[in-house]
Amino acid sequence: MRGYGAEMLESGSLLLLVLLAMGLALQPWAILAAVLLNSAKGGAAKATAFLGGWIAALTTVSIAGVVLLPAREASKSASSPHFAADIVLGAVLAATLVWRWRRAPATTDEVPRWVGRVDTMSPVLAVFLGAFLPSYTLVAAAVNQLLEAGWTGAGLAGAIALFIAVASLGVSVPLALAVFRPDLAPAVHRRWRDRLLANRRLVAFATTGLFAVLLMIKGAAGLLFR
Secondary structure (H helix, E strand, O other): OHHHHHHHHHHHHHHHHHHHHHHHHOOHHHHHHHHHHHHOOOHHHHHHHHHHHHHHHHHHHHHHHHHHOOOOOOOOOOOHHHHHHHHHHHHHHHHHHHHHHHHOOOOOOOOOHHHHOHHHOOHHHHHHHHHHOOOHHHHHHHHHHHHHOOOOHHHHHHHHHHHHHHHOHHHHHHHHHHHHOOOOHHHHHHHHHHHHHHHHHHHHHHHHHHHHHHHHHHHHHHHHHO
16 A cells, blocks of 8 residues: 555655646746737847746756755655655745735736836846746756655656756747748737736636645645555
8 A cells, every 4th residue: 555655745746747737838828928028129138038037047046956955865755755745845835825815906907017018118128027937936846856756867858858848838839930921920919918817816826726726635645645
């Protein structure tokens, strides 16, 4: 039973890793920023800079996670520190959700000031915006899933690279559309922008809450049944 439980937990780590990558890829504020940058004057350069900042941030946080989070010892199943890290990261997401909920404006019409400044934003500032918008907690949680599952060395580096590629789809697709289908891009970007502005808070709060719950449940289950 113990061995079966360990296999289930490792499978759960990899499944959660996929969900975390999708959660980052679908972050509404990040996609909205990418859409607005592509629609602005000099949009291709700004959107490329934004994507570069996003990838740089994910890479930096992933490396920091590998260094700081507990590594799994060879020939052993995931240890208590891995599951404790799941619980801590889930608690951080829960605290972030509560903080954002309490600070949220009374109406959904209010948007951050940077949204109105995208048209005049320089590529340099777009890099910093791309580095600022990812959820670092989700990236750290993803790295912890890989460490829990026993990934090391080149395999770990390749898995992180694949994770970053999937997590970057949301901010890279608007740019790819503008480059390869410039005839369709304006109408599609406008439609995406309207939907994101209308549903951004619901999606952001729902995904943050979902991952907070999943991480804390998985961590608690690991401590109890490993």
